[in-house]
Amino acid sequence: SAAVNRIAAGEVVERPASAVKELVENAIDAGARRIGIDVSGGGKILIRVTDDGCGIAPSDLPLALSRHATSKIDGSDLLNIHTFGFRGEALPSLGAVGRLTITSRVPGEAAAEITVAGGETSAVKPAALNSGTVITLRDLFYATPARLKFLRTDRAEAQAITDVVKRLAMAEPFIRFELRDVSGDPRTVFRAEAQTRDPMSALRARLSDVLGAEFAENSIAIDTEREGLHLTGYAALPTYSRGAAVAQFLFVNGRPVKDKLLTGALRAAYFDFLSRDRHPAAALFVDCDPQLVDVNVHPAKSEVRFRDPGLARGLIVSGLRHALADAGH
Ligand code: ADP
Numbered sequence: 001s002a003a004v005n006r007i008a009a010g011e012v013v014e015r016p017a018s019a020v021k022e023l024v025e026n027a028i029d030a031g032a033r034r035i036g037i038d039v040s041g042g043g044k045i046l047i048r049v050t051d052d053g054c055g056i057a058p059s060d061l062p063l064a065l066s067r068h069a070t071s072k073i074d075g076s077d078l079l080n081i082h083t084f085g086f087r088g089e090a091l092p093s094l095g096a097v098g099r100l101t102i103t104s105r106v107p108g109e110a111a112a113e114i115t116v117a118g119g120e121t122s123a124v125k126p127a128a129l130n131s132g133t134v135i136t137l138r139d140l141f142y143a144t145p146a147r148l149k150f151l152r153t154d155r156a157e158a159q160a161i162t163d164v165v166k167r168l169a170m171a172e173p174f175i176r177f178e179l180r181d182v183s184g185d186p187r188t189v190f191r192a193e194a195q196t197r198d199p200m201s202a203l204r205a206r207l208s209d210v211l212g213a214e215f216a217e218n219s220i221a222i223d224t225e226r227e228g229l230h231l232t233g234y235a236a237l238p239t240y241s242r243g244a245a246v247a248q249f250l251f252v253n254g255r256p257v258k259d260k261l262l263t264g265a266l267r268a269a270y271f272d273f274l275s276r277d278r279h280p281a282a283a284l285f286v287d288c289d290p291q292l293v294d295v296n297v298h299p300a301k302s303e304v305r306f307r308d309p310g311l312a313r314g315l316i317v318s319g320l321r322h323a324l325a326d327a328g329h
Pocket residue numbers: 022026027030051053054055056064065070071072073084085086087088089090091092133
């Protein structure tokens with residue numbers, strides 16, 4: 001029923017930023033090189049994600065909206081987090097909590113669109129679009145006023161969206177991102193051009209766009225490996241580290257994760273240089289066989305835990321200590 005769908009959907013879509021995360025991850029999965037995100041009213045009135053990815057064929061549009069029908073991750077693949085997405089939940093959930101329109105075009109076919117609102121899915125109709133996909137989500141939570149009331153101010157929700165987009169952009173330096181606020185006259189909130197250089201240079205340039213040139217200029221490159229865990233990224237020189245404004249980011253197999261492990265490992269690595277109130281900024285990427293991590297399958301949280309947290313912590317601490325020593329610290 002529509003009510004049951006709305007309850008299930010609330011698990012996936014906690015707030016506008018979670019909708020943005022799902023839609024941008026889908027665009028990344030679709031091989032997009034350019035992703036545009038327009039929001040209005042903190043994402044409560046409008047979220048529109050435009051990409052130049054592979055598109056969805058007209059006959060597949062209804063499938064994209066049916067629960068579990070189009071999962072990129074099947075049961076056997078649950079540990080494989082190279083592909084984003086929670087098993088075909090996102091689009092059906094978004095269609096249950098807002099008015100959702102998908103407009104898309106695959107090469108060699110005409111563009112088409114489908115709309116779902118209030119649990120009712122329209123027929124597939126012809127549309128105008130050159131290539132890629134545009135997904136428009138309007139009036140998020142309009143049918144669940146209690147949920148809407150639970151959201152924070154437009155400003156706070158917009159900030160959460162910006163954080164999500166920046167975090168995803170850090171992990172994808174070869175994709176162009178542009179986030180605009182279209183509540184009034186369109187205003188670019190964040191933009192990062194696609195990088196073209198080698199991966200470490202591309203990452204440094206992208207981190208400069210996201211965290212600021214000061215971070216990029218005052219950080220050291222990390223690139224090391226231990227027992228199947230590959231660690232890359234950049235960490236601030238002790239001289240750059242700050243008291244407040246903690247900027248510590250960890251990605252596992254390309255997916256942003258929140259884990260206290262990073263805070264502790266950074267503290268240990270910088271122990272000789274920094275007092276407890278100083279926080280080193282870092283953006284670190286661990287890549288490994290998906291079997292070496294546990295994915296919490298709760299849709300909204302996308303948590304990842306290392307099978308062997310000690311190994312991951314040790315890799316980060318020793319990788320950072322060596323890099324700091326090489327840099328003369
Ligand atoms: P999942 O990502 O887990 O497969 P979603 O509900 O997020 O589930 O998406 C359903 C399906 O719709 C995807 O598997 C994909 O085939 C298609 N899809 C969604 N967004 C896009 C997009 N931006 N470009 C191309 N295909 C898309």
